[in-house]
């Protein structure tokens with residue numbers, strides 16, 4: 001596959017994971033599957049736990065297919081729900097883990113506004129349970145999925161890790177609270193090593209086109225929506241806001257290829273293994289480059305070879321004008337930098353879409 005060098009004290013393909021065992025929560029999800037795949041390719045033994053709330057077993061079957069039988073033998077799946085402590089006890093009773101990458105969580109902003117209790121129960125209780133069970137079993141290395149959402153509507157860009165933090169919705173509040181909670185826990189337990197990864201806008205798919213993002217219902221996010229217009233599932237793209245103070249009036253985001261993001265997790269893991277006194281530290285995972293909505297539409301059109309019909313609409317409430325990352329800290333301390341640009345992101349997104357127009361389930365019957 002087209003992944004290049006990852007920093008953090010080890011080059012790609014150097015087998016740095018040999019002998020190490022990693023638990024990946026939410027391993028069947030969008031970012032989880034891509035990370036599991038890369039962990040296996042780097043020689044880690046991986047246990048994925050998921051309750052399939054927002055994913056399907058087929059996703060991990062595809063990962064097995066991509067990596068082949070030898071590496072698949074190093075992937076174990078356990079069905080489990082992080083909000084049920086007994087499920088986690090079973091996961092930890094089965095094996096010793098050197099570290100945990102914690103993706104499992106709910107992530108839809110609008111749903112979190114409608115059902116904040118569900119977000120607290122799932123994201124906060126799930127993480128509290130995970131922490132308790134890790135502690136009980138002597139596993140103290142954790143990579144946590146945070147989000148650029150913790151920067152709120154940034155007054156200044158790029159966002160630096162020490163920029164002011166603010167949650168704008170219940171989803172964002174769970175991420176912000178969990179960051180603070182993990183900082184407190186680490187302070188009280190200095191032997192813990194915790195990395196908080198703040199993702200910007202993950203898009204794209206593995207180059208095989210066999211795994212990718214498969215949102216349930218109407219997509220909230222830009223690229224999954226564009227992709228559904230391209231395959232004929234939606235008539236046009238609503239562009240939310242064309243009067244922002246940007247190059248073309250549409251909002252700017254920092255899109256990052258999911259394969260680069262997965263590389264960033266491996267860099268973070270290596271950093272944890274190599275740095276006993278790391279404490280609890282946050283890193284941005286973005287490209288440092290901002291792209292407008294219309295620039296993204298035109299990059300996708302290039303990959304797709306046709307026009308995407310667009311309708312200019314009022315701003316979406318709660319949206320920021322411009323969000324993009326400073327990547328200096330991740331580059332310096334993790335030795336990681338994104339390799340892909342928006343052309344490759346759109347190429348791989350379209351490849352996934354055309355091979356799987358209805359996602360993993362494969363037919364229109366089960367989709368809206």
Ligand SMILES: NC(=O)c1ccc[n+]([C@@H]2O[C@H](COP(=O)([O-])OP(=O)(O)OC[C@H]3O[C@@H](n4cnc5c(N)ncnc54)[C@H](O)[C@@H]3O)[C@@H](O)[C@H]2O)c1
Nearest residue numbers: 026029030031051052053054055081082104105107145147
């Ligand atoms: N994709 C993004 O745009 C984005 C941006 C910033 C942060 N994040 C964070 O990254 C993480 C992964 O995101 P993703 O895009 O892969 O989402 P996803 O929904 O595709 O994957 C999350 C996985 O976790 C599982 N899960 C959820 N709750 C669970 C529970 N209680 N027990 C067991 N499994 C559970 C889901 O079934 C799913 O497979 C999330 O925590 C999300 O908040 C995502």
Ligand SMILES: O=c1ccn([C@@H]2O[C@H](COP(=O)(O)OP(=O)(O)O[C@H]3O[C@H](CO)[C@H](O)[C@H](O)[C@H]3O)[C@@H](O)[C@H]2O)c(=O)[nH]1
Nearest residue numbers: 147148149200220221222225238239240251253293316319
């Ligand atoms: O159909 C659509 C969907 C999106 N957009 C626009 O495209 C841009 C990007 O929107 P996304 O929903 O794809 O991404 P956001 O940056 O708004 O939010 C995402 O990234 C954030 C991190 O920066 C948080 O993690 C958040 O939870 C996650 O949904 C925004 O200007 C949005 O208004 C459209 O014009 N039409």
